[in-house]
Amino acid sequence: MNYRVSILFILALEQGMSIEQLMWVEKYRPKRLDDVVNxxxxxxxxxxxxxxxxxxxxxxxxxxxxxxxxxxxxxxxxxxxxxxxxxxxxxxxxxxxxxxxxxxxxxxxxxxxxxxxxxxxxxxxxxxxxxxxxxxxxxxxxxxxxxxxxxxxxxxxxxxxxxxxxxxxxxxxxxFKSLARDDVVNHLANICKLEGVRYEDKALEMIYEFTSGDLRHAINILQAAASHGTVNDASVRSALGISYKARVGEVIRLALEGNFNDARLKMLELTKVHGLSERDFIKFASEEIMKGAIKDAGANTKGAELLRILAEYDYRLVVGAHPDIQLAALLAELARIGKASSGGRAGK
Ligand SMILES: Nc1ncnc2c1ncn2[C@@H]1O[C@H](COP(=O)(O)OP(=O)(O)OP(=O)(O)O)[C@@H](O)[C@H]1O
Ligand SMILES: [Mg+2]
Missing domain, CATH: 3.40.50.300 (P-loop containing nucleotide triphosphate hydrolases)
Incomplete structure (x- = not known):
């Protein structure tokens, strides 16, 4: 989901709309067995x-x-x-x-x-x-x-x-099995029709390719793409580019650059507005670090240390520590490490 959607989200929530009305994954969650796809x-x-x-x-x-x-x-x-x-x-x-x-x-x-x-x-x-x-x-x-x-x-x-x-x-x-291409594409097309959103078949297939049978993920990307007006090649690419993993990577990068406040705000947006669970946040963070996606923030040399820290916070969450406090503490620790490795200079 992108920035534009999230602002609309906050406004709509303030006007008393429910998550069910706002999130297409909930709005179109089948209520009867006969409506379940495949x-x-x-x-x-x-x-x-x-x-x-x-x-x-x-x-x-x-x-x-x-x-x-x-x-x-x-x-x-x-x-x-x-x-x-x-x-x-x-x-x-x-x-x-x-x-x-x-x-x-x-x-x-x-x-x-x-x-x-x-x-x-x-x-x-x-x-x-x-x-x-x-x-x-x-x-x-x-x-x-x-x-x-x-x-x-x-x-x-x-x-x-x-x-x-x-x-x-x-x-x-x-x-349960992963859903097939036709199932996903047809379901996404139906949602577009019900929402009155224009779409291109190719774009729906691109969403399927990216989400490999995970319909929740597919619908979320569809909604983000639709916020650009039309579901086409460009809007889907833009929606994919800001998928959760990439955004979690962005939060970690900000923290490592010493930008604790921005990192924390973006982290809260992901967990509170988008409903990303705190443990998924840590999981995605470790995947991004392993991919080396955060190398320009010094993660290459610090990779092992960062993974150790993530594992420790993951453990704290499992044993029941307060998730908001723990994730904020995690970002503070990353900011400290980032400063130390850039010779005391915060950010670039
Ligand atoms: N077979 C399906 N038919 C229709 N909608 C589906 C189907 N599978 C997933 N969805 C859509 O994706 C959303 C998430 O599905 P659901 O919560 O059932 O996934 P899950 O299999 O329990 O996944 P997880 O293991 O992540 O909990 C639903 O709200 C619905 O919009
Ligand atoms: Mg489930």
Missing amino acids: QKEIVEGIKRIIASPAGMPNMLFAGPAGVGKTTVALCIAREVLGEYWRDYTLELNASDERGINMVREKVKMFTRYTSIGSIPFKIVILDEADEMTPEAQTALRRIMEDSASTSRFILICNYISQIIGPIQSRCVIFR
């Missing part, structure tokens, strides 16, 4: 299962980013639980929550304090389950068993190999 076998299998909801098993969704895992989980909750599905659905992120004890407490409270009434069970959606340690997963397995009479779990992960055997064997496993 993933045909999975959707068919799930429809058969939820035709008699009482027999719904725990499920494990695996697959790459942005292909519909969370979307399908939410569709199931809507279709099985009906109008008040939100009241009976608990969405947790295993890597955000402060460890398995928090998961246990939240699940316990959730299953204890809301009455079940006319619904068959409550649904717990646990994202990023593969980020949990094997010990935490063993505890999770216990929690799943203890709440078997009241709840069903949908666990979501990228890598199924990171999920312990005892959990795998207690779930029906669905493997």
Whole structure:
């Protein structure tokens, strides 16, 4: 997303528009299984299962980013639980929550304090389950068993190999695939039509090439390109040029040049306006440093040291330190290192 979009974003948010109305990824997130793009076998299998909801098993969704895992989980909750599905659905992120004890407490409270009434069970959606340690997963397995009479779990992960055997064997496993070129291009074209935005087929194909089957990423780039008026070669190139990774690289470069304030503001824009998670920020930063993209700021010689520092802050986030404070501290440390390596001169 580009600068122009982000200013519009802030203005619109101030006028009380919701993220759902503003972000096309949310606006066009399917609400019913029938509207999910591709993933045909999975959707068919799930429809058969939820035709008699009482027999719904725990499920494990695996697959790459942005292909519909969370979307399908939410569709199931809507279709099985009906109008008040939100009241009976608990969405947790295993890597955000402060460890398995928090998961246990939240699940316990959730299953204890809301009455079940006319619904068959409550649904717990646990994202990023593969980020949990094997010990935490063993505890999770216990929690799943203890709440078997009241709840069903949908666990979501990228890598199924990171999920312990005892959990795998207690779930029906669905493997999501990257979306194909036609799926992505047609979906993007539909969104353009609904938004009344002019587009060129070639430009949509270029977005597919860049995002290789990650529909979330593709829609975000489409929205950024559309902010230039038309989705064509030039607007897509411009949108791609300012994709998250490049912008995170820019933040790191500013910090290394000693420009802490600008770096911090841009970092906040990425995390607060664009919703980039703090851990993704660190991940992208390390990818950019490894690519040597930040070499002109002295990262070549300092590369190893920078990666060590990023790993340390990544760890602090995992163990639950405050993300805003940690990222600001990270940038301050980079600014200090940048100054030291340029012989005490801040910036260039
Ligand atoms: N199969 C799909 N059909 C329709 N829209 C999709 C599909 N996959 C992704 N999207 C779009 O991308 C957005 C993100 O999808 P979703 O949250 O389901 O991805 P995910 O597979 O859970 O990815 P992650 O592993 O990064 O959490 C959705 O809001 C929707 O707009
Ligand atoms: Mg998801």
